[in-house]
Amino acid sequence: MDKLSIAGLIVAVLAIYLGFALDGGSVSSLLELPAFIIVFGGTLGAVMLQSSMHQFKHAMSLVRWVFSPPQYDIEQGIEDVVLWAEKARESGYLALEDIALDIEDSYTQKGLNLLVDGVDLDNYRVSLELDLDIYREHNLRSANVFEAMGGYSPTIGIMGAVLGLIHAMANLTEPAVLGQGIATAFIATIYGVGFANLIYLPIANKIRAIIHQQTMYREMICEGLLSIANGENPHAIENKLSAFRLQQ
Template identity: 80%
Template sequence: MDKLSLAGLFVAIFAVYAGFALDGGHLSALFELPAFIIVVGGTLGAVMLQSSMVQFRHAISLLKWVIYPPKYDMDRGINEMVSWATKARESGYLALEDTALEIEDTYTQKGLNLLVDGVELDHFRDALELDLDIYREHNLRSANVYEAMGGYSPTIGILGAVLGLIHAMSNLTEPALLGQGIATAFIATIYGVGFANLLYLPIANKIRTIVHHQTMYREMVCEGLVSIAHGENPHAIENKLSAFRLRQ
């Protein structure tokens, strides 16, 4: 669990609520169902319109990464590469066949299987790099879904404000309805800007950060497996891969 993400969300929401309350406002005034429906529903609909079904569903599936991000231990990965290089030099590539079955990371497992199958060196690197590029692009597009939500939300909040004012102007002779319309107008703007800057854009950037760490780890795996395929010395492989520790 990413406690920093939870703490950040709590601090952001608490800061907004606390500042509003200290200024004399009532927290119940910030809850307006019509404004919520306009902003959240409008934003969701706009993003669904621009996205493919596959990409939209994948973006939703990555939402859990904000709280439960995948873990990649660079030091452990480098040590595993050195161990596999030693085993391959002593017993050949086939000795890594059982190791491939135990690996949970699909990218590493694919690389080991290619190594065991004796794929040509040029095709070996090309296959791993292609897989990495496609995986990174697929996940970054999912981050773009949340970035798009952060772009649409403030504008739709303004739309909600205009709709609220139209409703208010049509009830100038009825103070109760007039107040309700004005409340919807201002709160829709708050929802639009607040959701964009406190949720959607941070989620997009969080996913990008996680994808960046994944990419670095898999670049290390690619470089390590290619070095093993070239028959390099395990100590030389460790020295080469140690540079990835500085990129975390």
Template identity: 50%
Template sequence: MDKLTLLGLLVAIVGILSGQILEGSNLSVLFQGSAFLIVFCGTLGAVMVQSSAKVFLTAIKMGAWAFSTPKSAGPDLILQLTSWGTLARKEGMLALEARIPGIADPFMKKGVQLLVDGHSAEKIRDVLETDIQSWEQLRWQSARVWEAAAGYSPTVGIIGAVLGLMHVMQNLSEPSKLGSGIAVAFVATIYGVAFANLLFLPVANKLKAIIMQQTHMRDMVIDGLGAIANGENPRYIELKLQSYLN
């Protein structure tokens, strides 16, 4: 669980609600089911229209990364690659074939299979870099879905406010209710701006940072596999890959 994400949301929400109380306003006015429904469903529909099904579903799954960030396995990867390098130098590349079934990551499994098949470091790099580009493209597009939601949300909030004002205008015969009615109408705008700037945009930026980190680790794997293919000393491989963690 990413405690900083939860703490950030808590600080933002508490700050806004506290400010509302200090202004002498009633907190209940901020909780409007109809305004929430307009903003949430309107924003959701807009991003669904602009996205393919694969990108949209990937974006939903990736949203969990903001609250449970995938751990960096850098040290474990270095240890694994170094051990493979040692095994390959002692017993040859074919000795790695027995390790392939136990590799969970498809990206690493493909790289080791290329090693076993006797491909050069250049060919391994060529194949795996193409794999990275495809992996990265899907996830960048998915992160942009959250970014797009941050763009649509305030506009949908304005739509909700206008709908609320239309309802107020239909009840001009009761002047005593106009003030509270207008306040409720603008809650949709608050929801739209708050969702955009406190949730959607921060999540999009955090997802981009995670994608960059994971791409960095995949680059490290390519360098490690390339060094094994070239028959480099395992100690050299370890020292080289340690640079990625710095």
């Protein structure tokens, strides 16, 4: 569980509500269902229009990473690679077959299995690097879904404001309806800007940061496996991979 993400969301929301309340505003006045429907529904519909079904569903599935990100320990990864190199040197690549069965990361598992299968070095490198590039691109496109939501939301908030004012102007002789229309107009703008800067864009950036961490870990695994395939000394491999410690 990422406590920092949870704390950040709570702090941001409470700061806005508390500041508004201290200025004499009523917190309940910020809860406007018509404005919420216009901004949230309009933003969601626009993003659905621009995305494929598979990409949209994948993007929604990555929201869990914000609060429960996958863990990739560079230090432990280096130790694992060095251990694999030692086993491969002592007993050959077949000694890595049982290790691969216990690996949870699909990329690492595939790399070990290809090594056991005796794939030639050039094809081995191409396969590992291609998988890494496709995985990174696929997930970055999902992060872009939330970035797009952050772009659409303020604009749709303005649309909500205009719709609210149109409704208000059409009912100038009815103060109750006039007030409701003006409230919808202003709150829709708040929702549009607030959702973009407190939810959508932070989620996009958080997912990108996690993808970067994953990518660096897998690049380290890729470099380590290629070094094993080249028959390099375990100690030399550890020295080479130590540069990745700076990325933690």
